[in-house]
Amino acid sequence: MENRQSVLTFAAGCSRLPLSVLLQAQKDLLDYRGIGVGVLEMNHRSPEFTEILHAAKANLSDLLQIPENYKILFLQGGGSGQFSAVPFNLIGLKEAKCVDFVVTGAWSTEAAKEAEKFGKVRIVNPEQDKYTKIPDPNSWDVSPDSSYLYYCANDSINGVEFHFIPDCKETVLITDMSSNFLSKPLDVSRFGVIFAAAQKNLGCAGVTVVLVREDLLGFALNGCPLVFDYKLQADCLYNTPPCYSVYIMRLVLDWIKSNGGLEAMEQNNVAKSKQLYNVIEDSNEFYVCPVDVKCRSRMNVVFRIGGTNGNDVLEQTFLDQAAKMGMNSLKGHRLVGGICASLYNAVTLEETQKLAKFMISFMKDHHSGASH
Numbered sequence: 495m496e497n498r499q500s501v502l503t504f505a506a507g508c509s510r511l512p513l514s515v516l517l518q519a520q521k522d523l524l525d526y527r528g529i530g531v532g533v534l535e536m537n538h539r540s541p542e543f544t545e546i547l548h549a550a551k552a553n554l555s556d557l558l559q560i561p562e563n564y565k566i567l568f569l570q571g572g573g574s575g576q577f578s579a580v581p582f583n584l585i586g587l588k589e590a591k592c593v594d595f596v597v598t599g600a601w602s603t604e605a606a607k608e609a610e611k612f613g614k615v616r617i618v619n620p621e622q623d624k625y626t627k628i629p630d631p632n633s634w635d636v637s638p639d640s641s642y643l644y645y646c647a648n649d650s651i652n653g654v655e656f657h658f659i660p661d662c663k664e665t666v667l668i669t670d671m672s673s674n675f676l677s678k679p680l681d682v683s684r685f686g687v688i689f690a691a692a693q694k695n696l697g698c699a700g701v702t703v704v705l706v707r708e709d710l711l712g713f714a715l716n717g718c719p720l721v722f723d724y725k726l727q728a729d730c731l732y733n734t735p736p737c738y739s740v741y742i743m744r745l746v747l748d749w750i751k752s753n754g755g756l757e758a759m760e761q762n763n764v765a766k767s768k769q770l771y772n773v774i775e776d777s778n779e780f781y782v783c784p785v786d787v788k789c790r791s792r793m794n795v796v797f798r799i800g801g802t803n804g805n806d807v808l809e810q811t812f813l814d815q816a817a818k819m820g821m822n823s824l825k826g827h828r829l830v831g832g833i834c835a836s837l838y839n840a841v842t843l844e845e846t847q848k849l850a851k852f853m854i855s856f857m858k859d860h861h862s863g864a865s866h
Contacts, residue, residue, distance in 0.1 A: 501820045502841075503823045504824050504836050504837070506834055508699050509693060509838040509841075510840045511697070512840045514749060519533075519742060519745065533546075533738055538731070538734050538735060543737055546737075546741050546744050547568070547740060550740055550743055553747035553751060554703070556751070557750060557751060558680055559682070563707060563709070564682060564705050564707055565705070565706050565728040566704075566705060567704040567705075567724065567728060568735055569727060570702070570721065570736055571721070571722070572691050573601070573690070573691035574604070574608075576670065576689040576702060577608040578611075579689075579704075580609070580644070580668055580687060580689070581608070581611075581612035582718040582722050582723075583706075583714045583718065583723070584668070584686070584687070584710060584713060585642075585715065586641070587666065587710070591613030592640050593613060593643075594616050594618045594640040594642070595617050596619050596644070597617050597619060598619070598622075598625055598645070598649060598789075599646060599649025599651060600625070600652060601651065601670060602645060602646040602670070606644075616635070616637060616640065618636050618637075619633065619634050625649065625652040626652070627786035627789055628786075628789045631661070636662055636665060638665070642666040642687075643667055643668065644669070645660060646670040647671045650673040650791075650793065650836065652796065653785050653795065653796035654790075655791035655792060656789065659684050659685075666687075667684060668685070668687045668688075669688055670690070672691040673791075673793050674695070674791070675694070675703070676696060676839065677695055677756075677760065677792065677793060677838070678756055678759065678763065679756045679757060685705070686706070686707050686710050687707070688705040689705070690703050695746075695838050695839045695840075696746055696747075697746045698743075699739065701736045701739035701743060703743075706724050711725040721733055759839050762843060763792045763837065764792060766837045767793075767795060769846045769847055771783065773857075774795075774797055777853075777857055778861075779802075780857045780860075781798070781799060781853065781857070782798045782801060783795070783797045784798070784802070794836050794837075796833065796834045797832060797833050798831075798833070799812055799832070799833065808860060809831075809832060809833060815852075
């Protein structure tokens, strides 16, 4: 316990979990509520797991005020599995089998590549050399013949986040919210499908939440794997679910509800991200965030040290010194380099302030050696 108090993780995933969740999970590991069986050993059709499953869905529905005409699915395969599942289920909504993508980062790029296996993919926004902004929606070329419009609400690699819901008129809207789901209130009714892998704000890896509007069920392509068929999964508990991951998610949802709900999560996340962005903006370009101010992520704060292109020596020194102070997992993704501080719900304001103070101290010690 002492080590946990002194070590902070800012990982992009798997993310930090609330201490109260871990303590409850520890208690239930060997004996869940006195039944003599731990959660890991629990029959997935037992009354005890059925209660866990129903409670998780009820909590999620309550937090998001999910309309009654949506199904809540807890699936396996991660967010990347949904890159295939979405076109499998929905590209056939219209005869043209054409889909539109807004590409603003690494994850929407990967999703678009996967969708090409199932039909025609159109990138509707102007091409970008680097993913540092969200092009004006008025410049998007959305086709009325497309089965859906797809975007990634927050890119954990590039640090670009949508702070608005695109208006796609009559086109079905699909979003990957893996890295900002439950970080703020959300109007679910604007979407045909929302999916989110759990290991950011929902719990541990292994389960992916899919919210799908009922009128979109039953359009799966021939050859769609049964585990990816939304209608089958909505109709019955087709295969053994990721029981322990669902259990952890239930505890995290309890924690969110008991800590003020999504409004409180958003307030905390705004305050946390401002702590770091203020340091960056006041650093006279010692720290540089390449992302346009209007779409900087509250979840994943990316920046370079020592100028726009970064100074490899300074950045490694930063990582080494941060680790000695108990602040881990700050290295940016291999595709973009630099530093990435992920501030998911369970990361506290106090922990973020500790990182901000370290950034200020590091800048004072190394500013003269930076290359601009």
